[in-house]
Amino acid sequence: MSQRDKIQPHTIIALVEDRPGVLNRIVSKWRQRGFNIESLAVGHSETAGLSRMTFVVDANTDAEQVVKQVDKLVDVVNIRDISTEEIVSREMAMIKVRVDAGNRSHIIEIADLFRASIVDVSSESVILEVTGDEAKVDALFELLSDYTVIELVRTGRVAMLRGSAVSHPRDEDEEPERFQGFEPPYSVK
Numbered sequence: 001m002s003q004r005d006k007i008q009p010h011t012i013i014a015l016v017e018d019r020p021g022v023l024n025r026i027v028s029k030w031r032q033r034g035f036n037i038e039s040l041a042v043g044h045s046e047t048a049g050l051s052r053m054t055f056v057v058d059a060n061t062d063a064e065q066v067v068k069q070v071d072k073l074v075d076v077v078n079i080r081d082i083s084t085e086e087i088v089s090r091e092m093a094m095i096k097v098r099v100d101a102g103n104r105s106h107i108i109e110i111a112d113l114f115r116a117s118i119v120d121v122s123s124e125s126v127i128l129e130v131t132g133d134e135a136k137v138d139a140l141f142e143l144l145s146d147y148t149v150i151e152l153v154r155t156g157r158v159a160m161l162r163g164s165a166v167s168h169p170r171d172e173d174e175e176p177e178r179f180q181g182f183e184p185p186y187s188v189k
Helices: 022-032 064-071 104-113 134-144
Strands: 008-017 036-044 050-059 076-081 087-098 117-121 125-132 149-154 158-161
Touching: 008 022, 022 036, 022 050, 022 064, 064 076, 087 134, 104 117, 104 125, 104 134, 125 134, 134 149
Parallel strands: none
Antiparallel strands: 008 050, 008 076, 036 050, 087 125, 087 149, 087 158, 117 125
């Protein structure tokens, strides 16, 4: 595969209505176009009734066409490819490692080097929690692979634009465009 044909990851962020079926409709658009979703993180946004999704998709072509198709979905308030912009991105992982009296101190030293937290300890295992970019999580996992990694859980990338820029800009007093007749599933009181 030449450098020109190399698959490039795209970071896409979407602000969507917090409604059943939204994720399925969006993922279907990516699937129809043959994109692989590497990671997906979804959570509440700063606006009640809206969720923010962060997709990392592999694309050997520009993801712009799919972004435009997803933007037409009723439940999508805004979507944006931030791949070429200056962003701060993080991922969280929990790694369960088998320990014994001989290797426990080594694993604790490795955790300290990566500023990972030990969130659970038993006589046979420890769970480390690490936050950082994907390379940091990969490097910690690589070092711990010399021991027995029992389980690994990763959140996938979440991202924001650097500085004062916002991913879905709007005027302070402006309510985002919403699906008619929609009531948020939780209260802001």
